[in-house]
Amino acid sequence: MNGNGLLQGIGMTSQRTRARMVERLRVEGIRDERVLTAIAAVPRHIFVEPAMAHRAYEDTALPLILGQTISQPYIVARMIELLLAGRESLGRTLEIGAGCGYQAAVLAMLTRDVFAVERLAPLLARARDHLRQLNLGQIRLKHADGMGGLPEAAPFDTIIVAAAAAGIPQRLRDQLAPGGRLMIPVGTDPQVLCLIERGPQGFVESRFDAVRFVPLLPGVE
Numbered sequence: 001m002n003g004n005g006l007l008q009g010i011g012m013t014s015q016r017t018r019a020r021m022v023e024r025l026r027v028e029g030i031r032d033e034r035v036l037t038a039i040a041a042v043p044r045h046i047f048v049e050p051a052m053a054h055r056a057y058e059d060t061a062l063p064l065i066l067g068q069t070i071s072q073p074y075i076v077a078r079m080i081e082l083l084l085a086g087r088e089s090l091g092r093t094l095e096i097g098a099g100c101g102y103q104a105a106v107l108a109m110l111t112r113d114v115f116a117v118e119r120l121a122p123l124l125a126r127a128r129d130h131l132r133q134l135n136l137g138q139i140r141l142k143h144a145d146g147m148g149g150l151p152e153a154a155p156f157d158t159i160i161v162a163a164a165a166a167g168i169p170q171r172l173r174d175q176l177a178p179g180g181r182l183m184i185p186v187g188t189d190p191q192v193l194c195l196i197e198r199g200p201q202g203f204v205e206s207r208f209d210a211v212r213f214v215p216l217l218p219g220v221e
Contacts, residue, residue: 018043042134045057060072065122065126068214069099076103080110083160083181083195091113093111095115095161095162097162098124098162099162100123101126101131115139115140115150119143119144119219140153147169148171157176157177159180159182160183164211167186179197179199180197185211185213192210193208193209
């Protein structure tokens with residue numbers, strides 16, 4: 001299959017199948033058309049394991065290598081929608097836990113200034129390959145411990161974390177620009193989505209949906 005065929009997909013990975021997934025997200029409550037358009041633009045099937053390609057447009061998390069997962073499309077859309085609410089743009093964005101690169105690709109549909117860190121080198125190598133297929137070279141990837149954020153590129157208007165933390169890392173708070181927002185799953189059982197906003201009087205925290213993410217771990221491998 002040539003590159004164009006790979007991106008368009010056939011059968012269960014076709015553009016039509018992708019459109020049906022987006023319609024399901026709309027029915028499930030995703031309202032921001034910017035987010036739905038971004039999800040529709042990214043061929044999720046190239047980010048999943050080949051044996052799972054036929055399930056790429058189901059609204060479910062799927063397994064990756066090294067015990068990691070590609071997030072459920074609804075959760076990706078929900079987190080980004082909350083980060084965008086009342087704002088024109090995500091602005092300068094940092095993703096913690098790049099994984100296979102799928103969420104970074106969706107973010108790149110909404111802002112041109114995307115940084116992403118991943119602690120697992122084999123997973124990061126796959127993310128690079130996937131994003132190269134989409135010509136998304138503007139996403140700056142780094143093999144690093146996400147617990148520390150990316151201080152050399154801070155501050156960020158948006159930080160999104162794709163793993164659950166026991167608490168909110170202070171270093172991530174510190175890397176938010178004034179008016180910036182941090183979205184992070186917090187807790188063990190249950191986990192909830194936590195939105196941190198850096199306002200003129202300090203940090204404001206809001207809690208949303210119950211979720212299930214792999215844990216945010218320190219170090220690199």
